[in-house]
Amino acid sequence: MRILVTGGAGFLGSHMCDRLIAEEHHVIVLDNLITGSSDNLAHLRDHKNFSFIQHNISHPIYFGDKIDVVLHMASPASPNPDSPYGYPRLPIQTLKAGAFGTHNALGIARAHKARFLLTSTSEVYGDPLVHPQREDYVGNVDPIGPRSMYDEAKRFAEAMVMAYHRSHGVDTRIVRIFNTYGPRMRLDDGRVVPNFICQALSGQPLTIHGEGKQTRSFCYIDDLIEGIYRLLFSELPEIHLPVNIGNPTETNMLELASIINRLTGNTAGIERQPSGRVLTDPERRRPDITRAREWLGWEPRISLDDGLRSTIEDFKHRL
Amino acid sequence: MRILVTGGAGFLGSHMCDRLIAEEHHVIVLDNLITGSSDNLAHLRDHKNFSFIQHNISHPIYFGDKIDVVLHMASPASPNPDSPYGYPRLPIQTLKAGAFGTHNALGIARAHKARFLLTSTSEVYGDPLVHPQREDYVGNVDPIGPRSMYDEAKRFAEAMVMAYHRSHGVDTRIVRIFNTYGPRMRLDDGRVVPNFICQALSGQPLTIHGEGKQTRSFCYIDDLIEGIYRLLFSELPEIHLPVNIGNPTETNMLELASIINRLTGNTAGIERQPSGRVLTDPERRRPDITRAREWLGWEPRISLDDGLRSTIEDFKHRL
Numbered sequence: 288m289r290i291l292v293t294g295g296a297g298f299l300g301s302h303m304c305d306r307l308i309a310e311e312h313h314v315i316v317l318d319n320l321i322t323g324s325s326d327n328l329a330h331l332r333d334h335k336n337f338s339f340i341q342h343n344i345s346h347p348i349y350f351g352d353k354i355d356v357v358l359h360m361a362s363p364a365s366p367n368p369d370s371p372y373g374y375p376r377l378p379i380q381t382l383k384a385g386a387f388g389t390h391n392a393l394g395i396a397r398a399h400k401a402r403f404l405l406t407s408t409s410e411v412y413g414d415p416l417v418h419p420q421r422e423d424y425v426g427n428v429d430p431i432g433p434r435s436m437y438d439e440a441k442r443f444a445e446a447m448v449m450a451y452h453r454s455h456g457v458d459t460r461i462v463r464i465f466n467t468y469g470p471r472m473r474l475d476d477g478r479v480v481p482n483f484i485c486q487a488l489s490g491q492p493l494t495i496h497g498e499g500k501q502t503r504s505f506c507y508i509d510d511l512i513e514g515i516y517r518l519l520f521s522e523l524p525e526i527h528l529p530v531n532i533g534n535p536t537e538t539n540m541l542e543l544a545s546i547i548n549r550l551t552g553n554t555a556g557i558e559r560q561p562s563g564r565v566l567t568d569p570e571r572r573r574p575d576i577t578r579a580r581e582w583l584g585w586e587p588r589i590s591l592d593d594g595l596r597s598t599i600e601d602f603k604h605r606l
Numbered sequence: 607m608r609i610l611v612t613g614g615a616g617f618l619g620s621h622m623c624d625r626l627i628a629e630e631h632h633v634i635v636l637d638n639l640i641t642g643s644s645d646n647l648a649h650l651r652d653h654k655n656f657s658f659i660q661h662n663i664s665h666p667i668y669f670g671d672k673i674d675v676v677l678h679m680a681s682p683a684s685p686n687p688d689s690p691y692g693y694p695r696l697p698i699q700t701l702k703a704g705a706f707g708t709h710n711a712l713g714i715a716r717a718h719k720a721r722f723l724l725t726s727t728s729e730v731y732g733d734p735l736v737h738p739q740r741e742d743y744v745g746n747v748d749p750i751g752p753r754s755m756y757d758e759a760k761r762f763a764e765a766m767v768m769a770y771h772r773s774h775g776v777d778t779r780i781v782r783i784f785n786t787y788g789p790r791m792r793l794d795d796g797r798v799v800p801n802f803i804c805q806a807l808s809g810q811p812l813t814i815h816g817e818g819k820q821t822r823s824f825c826y827i828d829d830l831i832e833g834i835y836r837l838l839f840s841e842l843p844e845i846h847l848p849v850n851i852g853n854p855t856e857t858n859m860l861e862l863a864s865i866i867n868r869l870t871g872n873t874a875g876i877e878r879q880p881s882g883r884v885l886t887d888p889e890r891r892r893p894d895i896t897r898a899r900e901w902l903g904w905e906p907r908i909s910l911d912d913g914l915r916s917t918i919e920d921f922k923h924r925l
Contacts, residue, residue: 386705
């Protein structure tokens with residue numbers, strides 16, 4: 288199949304491209320490279336089934352040759368306000384990727400009678416009041432809050448995907464992605480796994496904000512890609528409804544720090560800092576993956592130890 | 607001042623135009639007339655301070671002469687799935703008015719260094735779990751629900767307005783409008799006040815769904831316009847935050863029916879029907895107007911009796 292991947296130069300997007308190429312699909316990546324990197328695709332550049340177009344999907348683009356599948360993955364995705372790649376620094380680009388980008392990508396799918404998949408996010412649940420989060424939980428998101436440029440853009444994108452499905456009969460899929468980590472994350476991404484690994488590989492103590500008891504659910508990239516791939520090619524009648532893909536196993540920051548220090552042989556330990564940043568992640572977010580299990584036969588397979596080991600190897604080469 | 611009003615041919619928009627013209631402003635209306643009507647502006651057509659452009663604000667438009675204020679009021683707004691003017695029948699247009707329309711209108715405000723006001727909605731609170739709703743309540747909205755084309759479009763619009771305010775320094779205002787009624791509502795709008803008045807004026811019994819104990823808070827159009835006008839010209843430093851404008855007095859459907867039957871002299875009474883429609887309004891929604899009281903010195907002044915009397919007069923002329 289000929290598959291268009293918007294945001295294909297990003298962390299998730301580039302791994303998706305690897306999988307699609309491995310399955311012998313033809314892949315066309317659209318990416319404006321404001322948060323993605325062409326380094327992530329360097330190994331695919333000369334592949335006969337791969338092509339790259341530097342373009343912002345928030346602006347229209349048209350394809351003459353048939354497209355069979357559109358994966359709309361383009362968006363800034365790091366919540367880090369200190370990173371130039373974080374969505375707090377790119378508010379209007381982020382809103383546009385969610386609204387205009389989704390509209391343009393849906394337009395391509397409609398014109399080509401192609402299947403469409405949106406990568407949405409656990410951020411649609413905001414700072415959740417119920418745990419774990421099922422897909423029918425409507426979330427706790429402040430429309431004018433400091434993360435609203437991302438959360439509301441993704442919620443809007445979901446609403447528009449459903450409108451195209453219901454009104455125009457486009458064959459759509461929505462995946463809500465929880466915390467994911469792995470090779471090719473930006474070294475300066477700002478989220479905890481890259482931060483810890485960079486500190487550990489430099490022999491520094493790992494910075495823990497607050498008590499260190501706050502938990503995250505970390506999904507290794509290969510598990511995530513497997514889930515999205517199954518969702519994309521599932522033919523269940525209800526498959527246009529959102530599906531959570533993430534790891535339901537919770538790990539707190541102290542445990543994570545201890546594993547990373549052990550795997551890297553870092554002896555500098557940890558350093559505590561006060562919590563209380565404006566844009567701090569919610570204290571807790573954990574997927575209910577019943578739907579993914581039942582509909583896709585999917586669940587995460589890769590242990591945190593194994594996933595972190597591969598990620599650390601990749602970071603070593605890039606540091 | 608030269609004031610651009612998107613959606614100025616709508617129910618709320620046309621009353622806003624009347625007020626602005628009365629205050630000796632120059633008014634330019636943009637409206638694509640898919641849910642608005644040029645009849646609402648017929649009396650202004652030849653006024654020296656008034657002009658009309660038939661245009662869909664979801665597509666870009668540029669102004670050479672200085673614009674001082676942009677009021678972005680354009681959107682389908684009736685939840686009625688049976689009306690051709692209801693947003694359930696116009697899902698993609700509604701999403702675009704919220705996202706593309708707001709973006710284009712903000713672009714005009716930014717280019718002209720104009721003040722900007724978004725008419726948002728109590729629908730951002732969805733089916734609220736707390737009563738009454740204060741502006742800091744984040745709501746209970748299903749991003750893929752049957753009303754999401756409107757609710758998520760308005761939530762997105764608010765997020766984009768805040769992004770333009772915070773990133774580009776645009777001088778913005780957001781009003782969250784609760785149930786409003788008055789002259790010029792579409793006869794076939796589908797909401798309860800026009801439905802009841804049309805039935806009463808035809809001598810039919812008024813249709814009550816379910817028990818008739820569900821309440822609404824009805825604000826008369828003149829009260830609403832006064833609130834928006836004060837918000838627009840307030841200079842408080844915190845005025846860019848959303849402000850609820852609505853009537854906190856709750857009225858149940860039986861009471862409303864009884865007032866309308868009395869004022870119209872309709873002796874046909876009421877007719878009960880089962881409730882349970884998919885798109886039924888939430889059981890209850892009521893504004894906390896503390897912010898409007900404290901910041902704007904505003905509260906509703908017009909009684910339901912007086913407001914309904916004027917509305918009935920207007921409906922009589924049009925039926």
